[in-house]
Amino acid sequence: MMRRSLMIATGSYLPERVVSNEELSTWVDTSDEWIRQRTGITQRHLAGEGELTSDLAIKAARNALDMAGLEGEDIDLIVVATTTPDDTFPATATKVQKALGAFNGAAFDVQAVCAGFVYALAVADNFLKAGQARTALVIGAETFSRLLDWEDRSTCVLFGDGAGAVLLRSTDGGTGNGWGVLSTHLHSDGRERDILYVDGGPSTTRTVGHVRMNGKEVFRHAVSKLSSVIDESLDANGLKAADVDWLIPHQANRRIIDAMANRMKLPAEKVVVSIERHANTSAASVPLALDEAVRDGRVRSGDLLLLEAIGGGLAWGAGLVRFGVPALSDRAGSETAREEVAPIA
Ligand code: UT7
Numbered sequence: 381m382m383r384r385s386l387m388i389a390t391g392s393y394l395p396e397r398v399v400s401n402e403e404l405s406t407w408v409d410t411s412d413e414w415i416r417q418r419t420g421i422t423q424r425h426l427a428g429e430g431e432l433t434s435d436l437a438i439k440a441a442r443n444a445l446d447m448a449g450l451e452g453e454d455i456d457l458i459v460v461a462t463t464t465p466d467d468t469f470p471a472t473a474t475k476v477q478k479a480l481g482a483f484n485g486a487a488f489d490v491q492a493v494c495a496g497f498v499y500a501l502a503v504a505d506n507f508l509k510a511g512q513a514r515t516a517l518v519i520g521a522e523t524f525s526r527l528l529d530w531e532d533r534s535t536c537v538l539f540g541d542g543a544g545a546v547l548l549r550s551t552d553g554g555t556g557n558g559w560g561v562l563s564t565h566l567h568s569d570g571r572e573r574d575i576l577y578v579d580g581g582p583s584t585t586r587t588v589g590h591v592r593m594n595g596k597e598v599f600r601h602a603v604s605k606l607s608s609v610i611d612e613s614l615d616a617n618g619l620k621a622a623d624v625d626w627l628i629p630h631q632a633n634r635r636i637i638d639a640m641a642n643r644m645k646l647p648a649e650k651v652v653v654s655i656e657r658h659a660n661t662s663a664a665s666v667p668l669a670l671d672e673a674v675r676d677g678r679v680r681s682g683d684l685l686l687l688e689a690i691g692g693g694l695a696w697g698a699g700l701v702r703f704g705v706p707a708l709s710d711r712a713g714s715e716t717a718r719e720e721v722a723p724i725a
Contacts (some may be wrong), residue, residue, distance in 0.1 A: 385508040385516070385548040386560040387703050389450075390523040391443025392544040394425040394658070395435050399697045401537070401659045408533040415537050419446035420634025423539030424659035426695050427523045432466045434475035436543035438522035440667070442477055444517065444545040452477075455486030455547075457513035459504045461496030463692075464527060465489060469700075476519065485513055492568070493576075494691025495546070496520055496663030501687070508550040516548040519665035527578055529548050529590035530602040531584035538632070539591075540659035544667025559702045565613050572601060576692040581677035602636050606698075609641055610688055621645060624700075626679055630689030631655035631665040640688070652678070659724055662691065679703055 415421050434684050437460055445451065458480075460473040473487035477532045480538035492499035497520035521543035528536045528577035548561070575597040580589020606629075614621060618699045621644035629637045634655055654669045656661065661668055673679040680705025690696035 383509050383511060383550050384556045384560040385505045385637055386545050386551050386556055387701050387707060388549050388705055389444045389448035389547040390545065390667065390671040390674045391440045391447060393443060394430055394542045395427045395436065395437035396670070397428055398423050399426050400662035402455075404537055406665045408536060409532060409536050416442060417478055418633075419476050419538060420539065420653075420655050423654045423657045426525045427493070427541040429715050431523070433462050433478070433521045433523045433543075434466050434472050436523065436541065436544070436664075437462075437472060437519045438475050438479045439516055440521065440543035440545040441480060441519055444490070444547050445480070446716065447549050450547065452480030453484060455480065455482040455515050455517050457504060457507055458482060458485075458487035458489075458517040459490055459500040459516065461490045461492065461495045461500035461518075462522055463496065463662055464523045472520075472521070482517070486514055492663075492691065492695040493693060494632060494660070494662045494665070495689040495693070495695040495697050496691070497666045498564065498687055498689045498697040498699055499566060499695065500663075501561065502566055502697065503548070504548055505561040505564055508548055509583050510637045511550070514550050516543060518548060519543060519545040519714035520665070520667045522662040522664050524660075524662045527588065527591050532590070534595060534645050535591050535593050538660050540661050540663040542661040544659055544664050544671050545667075546667055546670070556706060559704070559706050562700040562702060563613060563616050564697060564699040565609050565616065566603070566695075567609060568693045568695040570693065570701070572694040575601070576694070576719075599633065599636065601694055603634065603639050605694070605696050606636070606688050606690055609696055609698040610644065610686065611638065613686065613700050617700055619700070623684055624675065624686045625650065626685050627651045628666055628670045628673070628685050628687045630691070631658060631669060632660045659718075665689070674703075681705060
């Protein structure tokens with residue numbers, strides 16, 4: 381029987397410091413009105429001095445482990461999606477591993493910028509399906525503010541810091557059929573590198589560099605590429621847009637999110653939007669939005685989720701997931717307890 385990856389729990393963490401559009405307007409020549417109208421953002425969380433990507437990742441991971449009632453030792457794969465690792469090496473995932481005491485397997489990072497979480501989910505799902513790991517922690521964590529040129533108003537107003545996590549556990553068909561990660565679909569196109577990149581790195585400048593973006597071009601590609609990867613993921617599963625309970629999109633621009641929802645003819649109530657409070661947190665945006673919707677009771681066990689994201693590379697992708705644990709389909713995912721998870725694994 382086919383192994384599947386059940387998505388058994390979620391977690392997230394946001395740094396304490398909140399910076400409103402008004403406050404940002406005192407740093408650069410911008411306005412609350414421009415930012416709201418063009419992006420839907422009203423505020424963002426920014427990591428404090430000395431607060432690292434790993435700190436956010438570890439807190440999000442603990443939050444997810446608590447929901448599942450699992451310990452670090454139950455995890456045998458950690459994949460962290462990040463563009464803002466603590467150091468050039470080792471992988472930020474190894475810091476998470478150490479903090480959680482999760483030494484029964486491998487920990488590594490994945491780099492696909494804003495599409496990073498979807499990429500990391502695909503990697504972990506394939507490890508679980510192949511039987512190479514059983515319980516995976518997948519994290520999107522960023523201190524993207526460290527890559528921003530705070531004098532470039534066309535980029536610095538768009539991003540925020542944060543982390544989100546999900547726990548995947550493999551199950552051998554049976555009750556897991558039709559549950560968990562149904563499929564993932566990844567794409568990249570290096571020819572579009574110059575429309576969104578960081579102008580530096582260890583091999584080119586030996587310094588970190590800053591985000592540079594041709595916003596209009598990225599916007600155009602985002603709408604067309606996300607539309608086609610959404611169609612691809614639905615077609616691959618013989619599903620229609622109307623079957624989707626929740627669209628959990630990358631939170632880069634409210635107008636892109638609305639364009640996807642309109643194309644799918646999904647009512648606003650079926651779209652999880654957090655951009656107004658989180659801004660674009662890159663690899664963290666999808667799991668942050670998902671965790672929020674799980675904890676406030678919108679996303680329930682048994683719901684069909686469509687996750688999608690696009691970012692620098694260009695790299696983009698989508699995943700279809702039936703969230704939660706089969707036996708608990710009538711209960712909120714947030715109530716999943718350790719004893720209740722164990723039998724299905
Ligand atoms: O997560 C990775 C994927 N990233 C994305 O998906 C981002 C996609 N792109 C976008 O979201 C939008 O293109 C932006 C929000 C970045 C920009 O919106 P836009 O409607 O494409 O605006 P624009 O870049 O064409 O700029 C319009 C005007 C310009 O002024 P002029 O030349 O018309 O006089 C800019 O100088 O807005 C000006 N502007 C600003 N004004 C106030 C640019 N940034 C700001 C700002 N405050 N922060």
